[in-house]
Amino acid sequence: MITITKKLIALDLDGTALNNDAELSNQTKATISQAVKEGYLVSIVTGRPNRLSENFYDELNLKTPMINFNGNLGILPHQAWAREYQYTIDREIVMELLEKSKLLGLSLIAVEGRNLFLANRGLKSGFGFFPSTLQTNQILNQQSLKDNPISITVEVRPELKAGLIDYVQNQFGDQVEVSPWGGPHPIVEIATKGIHKSTGLKFLADYYGILQKDIIAFGDEANDLTMMKYAGTGVAMKNAIDQIKNSADDVTTFDNQQDGVARYLQEHLDLAVGQ
Template sequence: MLVKGVSTITKKLIALDLDGTTLNNDGQISARTKATLNQAIKAGCVVSLVTGRPNRISENFYDELHLNSPMINFNGNLGILPHQNWPREYQYTIDKEIVMELLGKSKQLGLSLIAVEGRDLFLANKGIKSGFGFFPSTLKTNQILSQKSLQDNPISITVEVKPELKAGLIDFVEKQFGDQVEVSPWGGPHPIVEIATKGVHKSTGLKFLADYYGILQQDIIAFGDEDNDRTMMSYAGKSVAMKNAIPSIKALANDVTTYTNEEDGVARYLQAHLDLAVSQ
């Protein structure tokens, strides 16, 4: 991939969701996307990953793109400079006693997996073999969740629940802990529910980035495809839904890409709308 030249554009904050947006269906970043984002940075834009993923499975993409901007993880609950101790780092955590309550009632609530995470924390009651890549299939001894092993409040609780009991779980959490946390079912086919601090979303992280760089809302471009991108896209001056996005996100967005995540939709959109001179 050859880059023809670098144009100068108004400084933009380009906020990128990962899965279904920047990543293709194989979970990879294409050469065209890498070159385009590199060109945007050279032209004066800030490119930042704003993802639901934990940092443990997104820092590799951060490094692959050679970014030096803060990264937002856990749907806005963690903001870090990867590989560094950064004074501006933030995190929102939830009371570990909520984890113990769920663990104690796991059979009654139909929970087959309970995983808790933080920036440097991962514990689970078991490995998961369903193959969608977010959790290890086998656990090390020091990764097994128990009252003894969970010493710190986590950022996120993720549970796998029997599909027919999902509504009951959500109702239980909202009634018992609704003043502290909120529940977000994952998109897609997996019966996964995530529990995190109430009122914190991707827009929390996006506002943090905009304030840090002194970038106006009108100069934010946010790309997304799923329901957890909703607040980020509502906050951005320009929200761009992927062609493969769910209908409600397309309806919310200012624009929709002509191409899917599998077809370099983000890269092609930025090339066209920011006049980035990138060619293969």
């Protein structure tokens, strides 16, 4: 009897599986579909909240758990699941940031959970992640935030960014860690200390009984580092930052605009996909 080894493919979204218009190409969708058909497990492991990634999950016709908020949430989209997990932050941290928002130079404070989104204001240039206008039931205040959130995202005046990071680390460093967004945005994300994409990837591997050596993980930014180090094969995108390329086991020949993930999988897994 021949035993087929299970393999898991972990996909970051932005800058990796998605092109620069935040879309999945037809080639990527066809390649993932073929990989699943041939017995590979494919999971999305993203920094995005579930509200901004379930559409891609559906486009790829996935049935696997999805990891959101950089490892802080693991769900089966669109359904209740006994194995679902989440790591949350004490709401009092949010209240303190709200109270001191002017002093700290915070123009936006947004909190999220699986079924939670609240913000102190809309954001005209929301980078596609935040609404420009809020519904009444989305306004963040002492009364509206009843549950502990998974993630706090703040926009800070660029010259006060370092001061904000120091403040959060000094005040709450035993509970949370601070992750500045990549690129030019003056955005800082606050989440549970010690939880990263590797947390979610280990959860998936344990759930499916997959060895680390049988995991392929794709990424391009600093938040992908732990996931790629955990995986047996960490693959950096051609467009990845140097830190990721330098720690990766391999680098795609093509970038995220050129179906880099799809072409890599076709070549290395010998997938026959119609062009």
